[in-house]
Amino acid sequence: MSELGRIYGFFEKQVNLYRKFWVWEFTWIFYAIVTTLSIGLIGAGMNELTGGDVDTKEVTLYLLVGSIVWGYLAIVFWEISHTISLERWEGTLEYTFMAPVSRISHLLGTSIFALTYGIFRTSIVFVIAVLFFEISFGGMNMAGALLILAVSSMAFVGLGMIAAIFPLLSPEKGSQFNHIIEASIMMVSGIFYPITVLPGWMQVLSKFSPATYTIEGMRKAILEGYTIPQLMPYIKPLIILGVICIPAGILIFQQVEKHVKKVGNLKRNG
Amino acid sequence: MEHAIELSRIAKSFAKGELDNLKDLVGFESSRFRAVSDINLKVRKGAIHGLLGPNGCGKSTIIRIISTLLTPDEGNVFVCGVDAVAEPMKVKRMINRVSVDAPFHRKLSAYENLIYTARLYGLSKGDAQARMDYILDKVGFDQDVLSTSVEKFSRGMQQKIAITRAFMTNPRVLLLDEPTTGLDPQSKIKVQEFIRHFMEESDCTILITSHDTAEMDRLCDRIALMKSGRIIVEGTAGELKAGCGKDHSCVFELEDVGKASTVLSECEGVVEVERGDGSVTVHYRDEEYVLEKCMNKLLSSNVRIKHIDTRKPDLEDVFIALTGKSLHEDEK
Numbered sequence: 001m002s003e004l005g006r007i008y009g010f011f012e013k014q015v016n017l018y019r020k021f022w023v024w025e026f027t028w029i030f031y032a033i034v035t036t037l038s039i040g041l042i043g044a045g046m047n048e049l050t051g052g053d054v055d056t057k058e059v060t061l062y063l064l065v066g067s068i069v070w071g072y073l074a075i076v077f078w079e080i081s082h083t084i085s086l087e088r089w090e091g092t093l094e095y096t097f098m099a100p101v102s103r104i105s106h107l108l109g110t111s112i113f114a115l116t117y118g119i120f121r122t123s124i125v126f127v128i129a130v131l132f133f134e135i136s137f138g139g140m141n142m143a144g145a146l147l148i149l150a151v152s153s154m155a156f157v158g159l160g161m162i163a164a165i166f167p168l169l170s171p172e173k174g175s176q177f178n179h180i181i182e183a184s185i186m187m188v189s190g191i192f193y194p195i196t197v198l199p200g201w202m203q204v205l206s207k208f209s210p211a212t213y214t215i216e217g218m219r220k221a222i223l224e225g226y227t228i229p230q231l232m233p234y235i236k237p238l239i240i241l242g243v244i245c246i247p248a249g250i251l252i253f254q255q256v257e258k259h260v261k262k263v264g265n266l267k268r269n270g
Numbered sequence: 271m272e273h274a275i276e277l278s279r280i281a282k283s284f285a286k287g288e289l290d291n292l293k294d295l296v297g298f299e300s301s302r303f304r305a306v307s308d309i310n311l312k313v314r315k316g317a318i319h320g321l322l323g324p325n326g327c328g329k330s331t332i333i334r335i336i337s338t339l340l341t342p343d344e345g346n347v348f349v350c351g352v353d354a355v356a357e358p359m360k361v362k363r364m365i366n367r368v369s370v371d372a373p374f375h376r377k378l379s380a381y382e383n384l385i386y387t388a389r390l391y392g393l394s395k396g397d398a399q400a401r402m403d404y405i406l407d408k409v410g411f412d413q414d415v416l417s418t419s420v421e422k423f424s425r426g427m428q429q430k431i432a433i434t435r436a437f438m439t440n441p442r443v444l445l446l447d448e449p450t451t452g453l454d455p456q457s458k459i460k461v462q463e464f465i466r467h468f469m470e471e472s473d474c475t476i477l478i479t480s481h482d483t484a485e486m487d488r489l490c491d492r493i494a495l496m497k498s499g500r501i502i503v504e505g506t507a508g509e510l511k512a513g514c515g516k517d518h519s520c521v522f523e524l525e526d527v528g529k530a531s532t533v534l535s536e537c538e539g540v541v542e543v544e545r546g547d548g549s550v551t552v553h554y555r556d557e558e559y560v561l562e563k564c565m566n567k568l569l570s571s572n573v574r575i576k577h578i579d580t581r582k583p584d585l586e587d588v589f590i591a592l593t594g595k596s597l598h599e600d601e602k
Binding site for chain 2: 002009012016020021095098100101267
């Protein structure tokens with residue numbers, strides 16, 4: 001019971017922090033909405049741009065799925081990895097690590113918040129995009145899409161945990177390094193274009209990114225109405241990546257924690 | 271006797287820069303400095319034990335090692351008989367700490383910060399609230415501002431919240447790293463009184479670091495003096511002062527300085543007499559009635575005394591006697 005209380009403690013602290021930073025959160029949500037709508041409008045204007053004759057509705061949906069789903073995955077990844085950076089800046093990291101809390105509870109509490117916040121922010125962007133582009137849900141397999149999102153969340157929670165080690169290892173450069181990881185995942189995962197347009201070596205990398213299967217699977221469910229059995233080629237790799245990434249994330253984090261305690265890197269000024 | 275804290279042959283060194291840390295990670299030789307070495311310390315259960323030394327002498331490193339935040343390179347750390355390196359979680363359940371820089375989630379209110387700590391230590395909201403009310407009252411914190419962001423508090427107020435945060439969890443071992451730094455004199459006394467009071471009502475053990483000699487003298491049962499990462503001497507404040515070879519002194523302000531000097535130099539127990547402008551300073555051993563004998567001699571010789579100022583050796587004198595340096599030399 002007290003372990004649940006501890007997990008809730010991390011969740012509640014993050015909620016309280018975001019309430020205090022509500023102006024920033026409003027700004028980020030506004031920015032996410034504008035970015036998503038702008039990307040959708042590229043699809044809407046495709047015929048004018050190219051002089052061709054494509055189904056702009058389909059292109060718009062293709063781009064919107066990429067933008068909205070990536071927005072969600074990026075939040076989950078960033079929130080988990082960023083928590084350690086935030087605690088470093090505040091100087092509270094030593095106190096968190098000194099508290100009688102298992103690292104699993106710590107990372108779980110942080111991940112639950114990241115998922116909740118990701119769902120909250122993405123839902124707002126999604127509803128506004130649906131209204132703006134007057135999207136109808138006919139022919140879409142929403143249940144399949146949500147299943148893919150749920151399974152991919154696990155893989156991204158694991159990746160976030162792995163990325164959280166960088167601010168632990170390097171107080172100065174860890175957070176910046178995570179931006180590079182996030183951008184690299186975005187580039188190889190076919191968020192705004194088919195993976196086939198990537199150079200060969202990037203296509204190889206895309207096979208290791210959970211975002212590739214998530215985005216592709218979501219497009220199949222939303223644009224082509226694939227059923228859950230048809231979506232299995234996307235769901236299976238995501239389950240495997242989730243099963244690998246979460247325990248790997250916890251294990252790697254625990255090993256790095258041991259290392260930073262050895263080198264004395266937990267201190268605020270590193 | 272089981273000790274609350276037991277350190278044996280503790281040594282810790284750090285890499286000099288971030289690059290050296292990376293070299294460590296991949297097993298290359300790195301440039302290092304030694305923070306503490308050959309630290310042996312036993313803290314009796316229920317005692318207040320002090321670590322006194324100048325900035326950078328390794329006090330905080332020892333606190334971090336006991337807090338499980340640093341792994342020693344060599345030696346053993348036991349907290350209430352539990353190996354802090356092998357079983358850190360068991361140790362974490364028994365300890366808490368107040369550090370000199372009192373970190374908080376600064377945008378959160380004092381209450382939100384305290385409740386967060388309470389949750390991490392498995393306290394119910396009700397228990398936490400009751401403990402909070404009690405401690406905040408004792409340290410003189412105005413509870414009306416509990417819902418204010420910590421960033422708006424003065425350093426002293428933040429330190430009181432940090433003290434509440436640590437005591438609230440009812441630790442068996444409390445590590446206080448310069449807990450009264452930043453507090454005004456009145457608050458300092460309140461906090462010191464609370465620490466003593468807390469000790470009396472619980473069976474807690476405290477390890478406190480400071481470079482405030484008066485505070486250490488007032489609070490500690492035993493004190494270890496540190497210099498350059500080593501403990502150079504340990505004992506009660508009385509033992510340390512008695513063993514430092516420094517005399518007690520008394521300044522007599524009087525009219526006939528010449529006559530007074532002659533009279534006082536004949537007194538039993540007086541080691542040295544210094545003549546000043548309108549005053550005579552007498553250095554004497556810590557023996558009974560030396561001062562009384564001096565006064566009687568002066569009065570019987572018809573020397574009129576205007577003012578008397580006595581001075582006992584303090585822990586600063588002990589440190590100077592042992593190291594030839596002042597505790598605050600780095601700050602100067």
